[in-house]
Amino acid sequence: MPMPQEQNHTIEDIYALPDGRRAELIDGQIYDMAPPGTIHQRLVAKLSHRILSHVEANSGNCEVFPAPFAVFLNEDDRNYVEPDISVICDGNKLDDKGCHGAPDWVIEVTSPSTARIDYGIKLFKYRSAGVREYWVVNPLSHTTTVFDFENEQGTNQYNFDDNIPVCIYKDLSINIANLL
Numbered sequence: 001m002p003m004p005q006e007q008n009h010t011i012e013d014i015y016a017l018p019d020g021r022r023a024e025l026i027d028g029q030i031y032d033m034a035p036p037g038t039i040h041q042r043l044v045a046k047l048s049h050r051i052l053s054h055v056e057a058n059s060g061n062c063e064v065f066p067a068p069f070a071v072f073l074n075e076d077d078r079n080y081v082e083p084d085i086s087v088i089c090d091g092n093k094l095d096d097k098g099c100h101g102a103p104d105w106v107i108e109v110t111s112p113s114t115a116r117i118d119y120g121i122k123l124f125k126y127r128s129a130g131v132r133e134y135w136v137v138n139p140l141s142h143t144t145t146v147f148d149f150e151n152e153q154g155t156n157q158y159n160f161d162d163n164i165p166v167c168i169y170k171d172l173s174i175n176i177a178n179l180l
Contacts, residue, residue, distance in 0.1 A: 010077040022068065025080040026121055033082070039139045040109045044084050046179035047107060047137070051087060054172045062089040062104065070098030071106075073129040081122070084109045087168070102130035105168050109137045123147065133167040137176065144176060 008028045017023060022033040036044070044066050052064040065086045073079045087105035088094060106126055110118040118136050126134045132150040142160040148167040158164045160180075163173040 011072070011080050012077070014080050022082070024082060025078060026117075026125055028078040031117060034111075034113055036109075037111075040084075040111065042180065043109050043137060043139060043176070044107075047174070047176075048085055050174055050179060051085070051105075051172075054169060058171070060089075061091070062087050063091070063094070065099070071103060072098060072100045073102060073125060075100075079125065079129075081125070083107065089168075102126070102132075104131070105133040105135075105166075106131050107135040107137060109139065112140070119145070135164075142177075 009025055009030050014025050024031045048064050048066045055062050067082045067084050069082060069086055071081050071083060071086055083106040085107035086103040088099050089104045093099050093101045108118045127149050134147040136145045144158045144164055146156045160176040163175050166172040
């Protein structure tokens with residue numbers, strides 16, 4: 001499990017990390033990121049492709065960014081995350097450094113080492129920052145937990161075999177088993 005380092009860090013500390021060391025910054029705490037495995041990367045690639053295909057087929061204005069992609073959640077220097085997938089529909093939030101503000105949809109592919117952060121710390125941060133929809137994809141349990149923050153419909157959990165409805169796109173559902 002990524003362990004928080006000393007508190008009260010800033011984004012400058014993230015940029016000062018040695019080459020090859022990836023970490024996120026949440027409320028001034030640095031959380032090291034372990035290298036992703038094959039299943040994780042396969043899921044990120046296939047989900048990104050599926051979402052981007054839908055956006056392009058419908059002439060949408062959203063953009064899909066797989067990690068590593070910088071998201072500065074708050075207007076401060078104490079929060080920097082790299083979601084596995086960020087879907088951003090407001091181009092004004094984007095610049096050469098990344099996304100400034102909340103993405104519309106965030107997907108995290110969780111693992112035993114990141115579950116506490118993905119289901120707890122990030123859930124709270126994404127919700128309070130204004131993310132509209134948040135998915136936690138769990139390859140070990142073959143489940144996806146969907147949080148619809150925009151419509152306050154609560155939490156729904158789906159199996160990979162289910163057609164999972166996308167909250168921000170009423171005409172899109174994703175069957176994760178079909179992607180693997």
